[in-house]
Amino acid sequence: MLLLFPADVLRPQRVDEHFAPEADAARAVGLEVAVVDHDALTRADGAEEAVRCVRSSGVAVYRGWMLRSAEYAAFERSLRQRGVTLRTSAEQYRRAHELPGWYSALAEMTPRSVWTSGGDRAAFDHARRELGTGPVVLRDYTKSMKHYWHEAAFIPDAADPDAAWRVASRFRELRGEDLTGGFVLRRFEHFRSAEVRTWWADGKCRLIGPHPDTPDEMPDADFDPATVEDRIAALGLPFVTADFALRDDGGWRLVELGDSQVSDRPRTIPAEELITVLGDR
Numbered sequence: 001m002l003l004l005f006p007a008d009v010l011r012p013q014r015v016d017e018h019f020a021p022e023a024d025a026a027r028a029v030g031l032e033v034a035v036v037d038h039d040a041l042t043r044a045d046g047a048e049e050a051v052r053c054v055r056s057s058g059v060a061v062y063r064g065w066m067l068r069s070a071e072y073a074a075f076e077r078s079l080r081q082r083g084v085t086l087r088t089s090a091e092q093y094r095r096a097h098e099l100p101g102w103y104s105a106l107a108e109m110t111p112r113s114v115w116t117s118g119g120d121r122a123a124f125d126h127a128r129r130e131l132g133t134g135p136v137v138l139r140d141y142t143k144s145m146k147h148y149w150h151e152a153a154f155i156p157d158a159a160d161p162d163a164a165w166r167v168a169s170r171f172r173e174l175r176g177e178d179l180t181g182g183f184v185l186r187r188f189e190h191f192r193s194a195e196v197r198t199w200w201a202d203g204k205c206r207l208i209g210p211h212p213d214t215p216d217e218m219p220d221a222d223f224d225p226a227t228v229e230d231r232i233a234a235l236g237l238p239f240v241t242a243d244f245a246l247r248d249d250g251g252w253r254l255v256e257l258g259d260s261q262v263s264d265r266p267r268t269i270p271a272e273e274l275i276t277v278l279g280d281r
Contacts, residue, residue: 001279002060002084007035007053021271022063028272031279032056036075038065047074048081057083061239061278066142066262068180069094088238088261096240096259098141099184105235109228110254111189115141116182119172121165124183133159135188138171141181145174158185189253193219193246199260199277200240203233206277207269211243215266219246227252239278 003026005015015023015035023033040050054060060079067075073090088096095101103113114130116123128136136155137144145152152171155164168183194217199207205225210218223244232242241263243256265274 002032002034002054002056002058003275003279004034004036004054004060004062004064006038006064009039012037013053016064019063022265022275025271025275026279029275029279031275034060036062036064038067041067041071041075047071047078050075051078051082051084054079054082054084058085059087060084061087062261063278064262066097067093069097072097088259092237093259093261095235096237096257097262098181099139099257100141100181102235102257106231106254106257109231109252111137112187113184115184118182119168119179121168124165124168125161127183127185128158128161128164131158131185131187133157136164137186137188138167139184139186140171140175140179141184143175143178143180145171148174154188155185190248191245191253191255192248193221195243195245195255196223197263197266198223198225198242198244199263199274200232200237200242201277201280202238203229203235205229205232206280207273209269210266212264212266215268221246221250223252228254 005019005023008014008016026033034054034056036054037050040046072093076086076090079086099113100115114127116127134157136158138153138155152167152174155167158164172179194214195211196219197209197211198205208223210216232240239260241258241260242254244252245255247253
């Protein structure tokens with residue numbers, strides 16, 4: 001198994017400092033490590049340059065900064081030319097990374113959501129009316145702006161078209177060229193706990209810990225992954241993270257699904273524990 005990490009910008013032969021503990025843990029258990037140029041991966045026609053330091057062949061897992069689905073697909077093609085096969089295909093990455101890819105399969109366990117293709121107001125208003133009245137959380141296919149909660153994430157009532165559009169416009173402004181897919185409008189639900197991040201490999205929960213935003217906080221109730229295992233396994237995805245929180249009524253709700261290759265590790269989870277999940281053949 002080959003693990004691919006982003007290179008340090010100033011020292012391109014070394015792993016980016018953020019991922020260095022994971023690279024050290026991988027080497028310690030005998031896994032091979034190589035670096036890729038993340039900046040090149042995000043440029044048009046930059047994928048071949050990005051993988052020039054990859055000299056091994058075989059099956060690989062990426063562990064690094066987020067990539068757009070199209071960038072990951074170019075990454076996959078360039079690696080394949082070098083005899084390297086990403087364990088997570090481009091199609092699987094998109095399904096895990098973008099909400100429309102996983103929502104229908106997990107709709108019963110997550111807030112009701114509708115989305116647009118593109119960021120224009122007509123599409124936004126159509127989705128807003130489809131969702132109905134009441135409070136809404138706004139995001140795009142891959143990311144929210146929750147740190148700008150009142151100005152670019154939370155819509156108090158979707159029935160107020162102008163107020164809703166002000167939030168959407170600010171979200172679009174803040175995301176800029178990083179806006180992915182279109183607007184996603186999610187029914188607001190009241191949660192009473194910090195989120196728990198669960199890490200899955202081939203449909204089995206292998207690790208449970210805090211969310212990176214609250215690394216020292218865990219819910220006061222234990223999360224039982226067996227209650228959702230069948231549905232997550234049915235996705236057929238090699239590596240995913242699933243973030244859950246307790247709703248006011250005491251039920252566990254899925255807040256987010258993501259590809260665990262690009263999901264952040266909270267500092268309170270040792271790198272060795274995550275590498276055990278990613279490096280298990």
